[in-house]
Amino acid sequence: MRFPAEPFRIKVVEPIRFVAREERARLLEKAGLNIFLVPADSIYIDLLTDSGTSAMSDQQWAGLMVGDESYAGSRNFYRLEKTVRDITGYRHVIPTHQGRMAENLLFSAMVRRGQIVPNNCHFDTTRANVEAQGAEALDLVIEEGLDPVADHPFKGNVDVGKLDRLLSANGRAKVPLAMITVTNNSGGGQPVSMANVRAVREACGRYGVPLFLDACRFAENCWFIKEREPGYAEKSVREIARELFGLADGCTMSAKKDGLVNIGGFLAFNADALEEQVVNLLLRVEGFPTYGGLAGRDLEGMARGLGEVLDEDYLGFRVGQVRHLGETLDAAGVPSVKPVGGHAVYVDARRFLPHVPQAQFPGQVLVVELYREFGIRAVEVGSLMFGHKDPQTGQDVYPKLDLVRLAIPRRVYTSEHMRYVAESVIATHLRRESLRGLKLEYEAPVLRHFTARLREFEPAAAGT
Ligand SMILES: Cc1ncc(COP(=O)(O)O)c(C=O)c1O
Numbered sequence: 162m163r164f165p166a167e168p169f170r171i172k173v174v175e176p177i178r179f180v181a182r183e184e185r186a187r188l189l190e191k192a193g194l195n196i197f198l199v200p201a202d203s204i205y206i207d208l209l210t211d212s213g214t215s216a217m218s219d220q221q222w223a224g225l226m227v228g229d230e231s232y233a234g235s236r237n238f239y240r241l242e243k244t245v246r247d248i249t250g251y252r253h254v255i256p257t258h259q260g261r262m263a264e265n266l267l268f269s270a271m272v273r274r275g276q277i278v279p280n281n282c283h284f285d286t287t288r289a290n291v292e293a294q295g296a297e298a299l300d301l302v303i304e305e306g307l308d309p310v311a312d313h314p315f316k317g318n319v320d321v322g323k324l325d326r327l328l329s330a331n332g333r334a335k336v337p338l339a340m341i342t343v344t345n346n347s348g349g350g351q352p353v354s355m356a357n358v359r360a361v362r363e364a365c366g367r368y369g370v371p372l373f374l375d376a377c378r379f380a381e382n383c384w385f386i387k388e389r390e391p392g393y394a395e396k397s398v399r400e401i402a403r404e405l406f407g408l409a410d411g412c413t414m415s416a417k418k419d420g421l422v423n424i425g426g427f428l429a430f431n432a433d434a435l436e437e438q439v440v441n442l443l444l445r446v447e448g449f450p451t452y453g454g455l456a457g458r459d460l461e462g463m464a465r466g467l468g469e470v471l472d473e474d475y476l477g478f479r480v481g482q483v484r485h486l487g488e489t490l491d492a493a494g495v496p497s498v499k500p501v502g503g504h505a506v507y508v509d510a511r512r513f514l515p516h517v518p519q520a521q522f523p524g525q526v527l528v529v530e531l532y533r534e535f536g537i538r539a540v541e542v543g544s545l546m547f548g549h550k551d552p553q554t555g556q557d558v559y560p561k562l563d564l565v566r567l568a569i570p571r572r573v574y575t576s577e578h579m580r581y582v583a584e585s586v587i588a589t590h591l592r593r594e595s596l597r598g599l600k601l602e603y604e605a606p607v608l609r610h611f612t613a614r615l616r617e618f619e620p621a622a623a624g625t
Pocket of ligand 1: 212259260261262284286287342346347375377415416417425426
């Protein structure tokens with residue numbers, strides 16, 4: 162067996178529809194070839210995101226029934242607080258409705274105009290929340306982390322030399338905190354090693370700069386440490402997680418990933434002085450600190466999910482399922498980012514469709530084709546998402562990579578579903594030369610990929 166089979170059996174089923182190809186083509190046309198605008202119930206396998214799409218366990222569903230909806234002092238909050246303290250060791254636990262609110266609270270309390278926040282790679286909401294304070298969000302991932310074919314076990318690592326230079330040139334006055342995202346979502350879901358987190362901790366410690374983890378996928382990261390980092394094979398993932406969190410001063414968390422829930426998050430930290438500031442803001446924008454924008458039942462689901470995600474049978478299956486999809490595509494010659502990350506396989510659309518120029522959105526071409534022919538929803542992470550006009554020169558600026566992300570929801574799809582996905586991508590690769598580029602017909606001034614409308618070039622014009 163290439164990876165462990167599902168360590169769960171199915172008790173409740175949710176039907177998914179395989180609508181006819183003509184209907185899919187019609188829906189795509191109506192959506193302006195934008196997959197965000199296609200209704201989800203017309204999608205067969207939805208790999209748009211791993212965030213908020215997990216299947217909850219019977220224990221989590223049962224937990225909803227013991228939700229205590231008291232405005233203040235809900236028992237579910239105390240349970241969540243204990244769970245997070247046990248896993249992280251942090252004293253203060255502030256629930257939030259999702260990860261970006263934890264970021265908003267943290268940066269509002271700690272970051273000021275003109276300052277710099279370093280990270281391996283900021284996720285887009287993290288970047289937006291840093292920038293909303295008038296500060297700079299600086300990515301310092303190692304060189305290998307930017308190279309789609311470099312094979313490195315911890316491509317999410319921070320370049321500690323660059324961090325050290327930043328800190329020595331600016332000091333704490335200019336760098337109010339440093340962050341590390343585990344795993345590094347914007348860099349392909351690549352893990353960060355314990356040795357790297359320790360080195361960052363030491364560098365930050367020399368300048369008195371606090372370190373926070375963006376911990377959305379902490380359990381997957383810890384599983385990679387157990388698998389790949391010398392000295393960790395015999396440790397439990399729970400022990401590894403405790404060591405990891407122990408190297409930082411706090412964390413932001415979107416529990417929509419490794420919390421195994423559909424909504425929820427938290428901010429956790431040790432500093433007593435930070436608590437008052439955060440709570441005062443929380444009261445204004447989110448709610449009382451024992452519910453933080455969530456129902457009591459959501460807090461219970463999150464507490465139970467955080468326990469379940471550390472189950473090593475689950476993690477072995479989870480990371481193995483994603484890896485197996487990546488390796489199957491690789492064996493068939495489909496170009497993708499190496500090595501496979503924790504939550505998604507990233508197909509390299511520019512190498513997949515070398516005849517489609519960046520200006521014609523090769524990633525989106527592949528996304529459209531996977532839905533029209535196979536009912537699969539993937540997402541473009543490339544020229545459509547990040548391309549823009551340079552405000553000074555008016556020239557089009559394109560990102561370094563055009564990727565198509567196949568994000569795998571947790572505990573949702575079976576190995577047969579994944580085989581279907583692999584065969585569909587491979588079949589598309591075999592007929593790649595027949596695919597045509599796309600032309601943008603409408604774009605919004607910001608975050609254009611959500612609402613853009615496109616159309617296919619006529620055969621003669623494509624690739625020109
Ligand atoms: C690394 C990372 N940080 C932060 C967030 C934001 O979390 P949320 O969507 O719960 O606001 C995400 C969401 O995808 C993420 O992947």
